[in-house]
Amino acid sequence: MPRLIPLILAVALFMENMDATVIATSLPAIAADIGTTPVALKLAFTAYFVALAIFIPISAWLADKFGAKSVFRAAVAVFIVGSIACAFSGSLQEFVFARFLKGMGGAMMTPLARLILLRTTPKNDLVNAMAWLTIPALIGPTLGPPIGGFLTTFLSWHWIFIVNVPIGLVGLVLITKYLPEVEPAPRRPMDFPGFFLSAIAFSGITFGFSLLSMPILPLWVAIASTVAGIIAAAIYVPYALRIEHPLLDPRLLLEPTYRAAVVGTSILLIGAGATPFLLPLMLQVGFGYSPFESGMITFVGALGSLVMKFVAKRLFARIGFRTALAAAAVLSAISLAGKGLFVAQTPIIIMMLVIFFSGLVRSVFFTGQNALAFADIDDAQAGPATAIHSVMRPIATAFAVALAGAVLELSSHWRGEPLGTVDFQIAFFVIAAISSLAALPFLRMTKEAGSEVSGHLSAEQRKAAIEKTEEQGYEGRSPRF
Numbered sequence: 001m002p003r004l005i006p007l008i009l010a011v012a013l014f015m016e017n018m019d020a021t022v023i024a025t026s027l028p029a030i031a032a033d034i035g036t037t038p039v040a041l042k043l044a045f046t047a048y049f050v051a052l053a054i055f056i057p058i059s060a061w062l063a064d065k066f067g068a069k070s071v072f073r074a075a076v077a078v079f080i081v082g083s084i085a086c087a088f089s090g091s092l093q094e095f096v097f098a099r100f101l102k103g104m105g106g107a108m109m110t111p112l113a114r115l116i117l118l119r120t121t122p123k124n125d126l127v128n129a130m131a132w133l134t135i136p137a138l139i140g141p142t143l144g145p146p147i148g149g150f151l152t153t154f155l156s157w158h159w160i161f162i163v164n165v166p167i168g169l170v171g172l173v174l175i176t177k178y179l180p181e182v183e184p185a186p187r188r189p190m191d192f193p194g195f196f197l198s199a200i201a202f203s204g205i206t207f208g209f210s211l212l213s214m215p216i217l218p219l220w221v222a223i224a225s226t227v228a229g230i231i232a233a234a235i236y237v238p239y240a241l242r243i244e245h246p247l248l249d250p251r252l253l254l255e256p257t258y259r260a261a262v263v264g265t266s267i268l269l270i271g272a273g274a275t276p277f278l279l280p281l282m283l284q285v286g287f288g289y290s291p292f293e294s295g296m297i298t299f300v301g302a303l304g305s306l307v308m309k310f311v312a313k314r315l316f317a318r319i320g321f322r323t324a325l326a327a328a329a330v331l332s333a334i335s336l337a338g339k340g341l342f343v344a345q346t347p348i349i350i351m352m353l354v355i356f357f358s359g360l361v362r363s364v365f366f367t368g369q370n371a372l373a374f375a376d377i378d379d380a381q382a383g384p385a386t387a388i389h390s391v392m393r394p395i396a397t398a399f400a401v402a403l404a405g406a407v408l409e410l411s412s413h414w415r416g417e418p419l420g421t422v423d424f425q426i427a428f429f430v431i432a433a434i435s436s437l438a439a440l441p442f443l444r445m446t447k448e449a450g451s452e453v454s455g456h457l458s459a460e461q462r463k464a465a466i467e468k469t470e471e472q473g474y475e476g477r478s479p480r481f
Contacts, residue, residue: 005120006129008179009113011171012076015164016106019083022148026157033157036092043092044099046210051103052394053202057247057387059111061190068119068182072112073175076168079105083164111390118374118386119182146295153292194247197236202391204229209398248391249384252377257321257449260441261373262389266396268329268365271336271435273400274427275358278408279339282424287344300352304359312367321372321449326439328365333436335361340428343421365438375452404431 023030023044031041062071082102089095121129151159208226211217240246253259283294316324335358342351377385404427411423 004178005180006117008171008174009072009116011167011174012072012079012109013113015076015167015171016079016109018147019102019106019161019164022160026148026152026160029152029157030095034089034091034095041092041095043096046207046398047096047100048103048106049206049210049394049398050203051100052107053206053391054199055104055107056111056391056394057198057202058190058195059108059390060115060384060387061188061247062108063112063115063182064188068112068116069175069179071108072116072179073172075105075108075112076171076175077105078102079109080165080168080172081105083161083168087158087161110393111386114370114374114390115386116179116182120180146292146299149290149292149295188245191243191245191247194236194240194243197232197239198248201229201232201236202395204232206395206398209395209402247384248388249381252381252385252388255376256445257372257376258374258385258389260445260449261369262392264325264329264438264441265366265369265373265389266392267441268332268435268438269393269396270400270403271332271431272362273397274404274431275336275339277401278404278424278427278431279355282339282342282421285419286421286424287342297348297351298355300356301359301362304356305363308360308363309367312364315364316368316371320447320451321368321375322442322445322447324364325368325372326442328361328368329438329442330436331361332358332365333432333438336428336432336435340425340432342425372449375449400431403434407431 034041059071079102082098082105085098085101086095089098117129147163148160151157151163204225204227206229208222208224208229211222211225236248237250240248240250253262279298280294283289283297289297335354338354339351339358342354373389374385407427407430408419408423411426412419415422
């Protein structure tokens with residue numbers, strides 16, 4: 001299929017995914033410049049996640065009402081404005097507001113990119129298209145730390161946000177000129193009660209999880225926020241089951257392939273979401289590397305992701321989604337445990353090989369689950385399905401960082417010593433064990449699950465196809481006399 005559409009969408013997603021991690025290495029410099037502390041500044045991370053959790057659910061409704069192309073273009077513009085606001089922030093309050101504004105734009109970019117791709121791509125080309133679309137999701141977080149460290153060290157922290165402006169402007173031109181108008185699905189009425197309940201649920205849970213890993217506010221605030229979110233979610237589910245067109249339809253989870261993709265990915269993100277938090281800290285705090293050095297070590301994960309993109313489609317066609325995704329989940333967990341074996345004396349080449357392998361298997365997983373999730377979803381349900389699939393990412397990531405931070409603190413407290421290498425090792429082993437459970441939802445699928453998208457045929461299906469071809473061949477032969 002033409003690669004232009006996924007590549008245009010990937011430009012915007014690269015900008016978003018890189019921005020999510022580029023700030024990490026610059027927190028001390030930003031905090032010193034605007035008169036606050038790095039710990040307090042982590043509220044900016046929370047503000048971004050909360051904005052994602054609130055506005056992702058209404059992305060599909062806005063796309064059907066105003067057009068997916070127009071809303072996607074507006075989301076990129078809002079993201080650019082938010083980047084400029086971050087660069088010119090002079091206080092903690094201004095910076096948190098600017099990050100929330102960027103989150104509003106980012107909330108529309110990821111789900112609408114998937115929605116546009118779904119509505120413009122034949123199902124038999126979906127794996128290839130998703131492979132190109134997921135490149136920024138894997139490369140962006142890898143490039144973020146070295147780019148952030150370089151710009152902050154040799155220029156100033158403001159440039160980590162200003163660099164988004166030319167990328168975003170190029171994206172706007174490409175969207176306007178080359179992205180086709182997308183045929184909207186039948187318009188649904190706006191579910192305002194569902195929007196408010198889901199906003200409270202997702203923002204409360206995300207905010208609460210984030211605060212658990214950042215001792216900025218009292219513990220009771222984090223607990224109260226999480227409980228409020230859980231209560232709102234408990235109210236929303238029976239409400240959504242009673243109405244015809246809920247904002248987020250839980251009945252979509254009855255579809256086996258979609259449920260496996262959502263549940264399996266949420267579990268795997270416990271490891272994938274915690275790694276950008278744990279690995280740079282371990283390399284810097286535990287091993288003494290500079291932010292720029294640690295970023296250059298982790299960069300090879302992006303190379304692994306790129307290499308696998310060229311063989312992903314053939315891999316899924318050969319062994320199917322079930323085997324590939326279950327194996328990728330297990331191998332990803334093993335690679336996480338491998339990172340937990342790192343010590344200060346570990347040769348850099350060994351660390352880079354483990355990180356490269358991690359990039360390979362994560363690329364297989366995220367490419368496959370992106371395509372599998374929508375293999376059996378019809379066009380009318382594509383919007384709500386995209387929203388649910390997208391909103392789970394910030395929640396799972398916030399939980400992953402909270403869990404990793406809690407393990408680090410508990411380990412350090414139990415040992416009675418300052419944070420050290422052993423604490424990071426324990427944290428990696430814990431998230432690796434949890435991530436391995438991501439294989440279970442996929443193992444429960446049939447071997448033929450998502451075959452229309454993957455092109456994988458079982459032995460029985462191949463035999464039937466051969467017999468059918470032979471029959472057609474015999475029928476097409478001219479009679480001999």
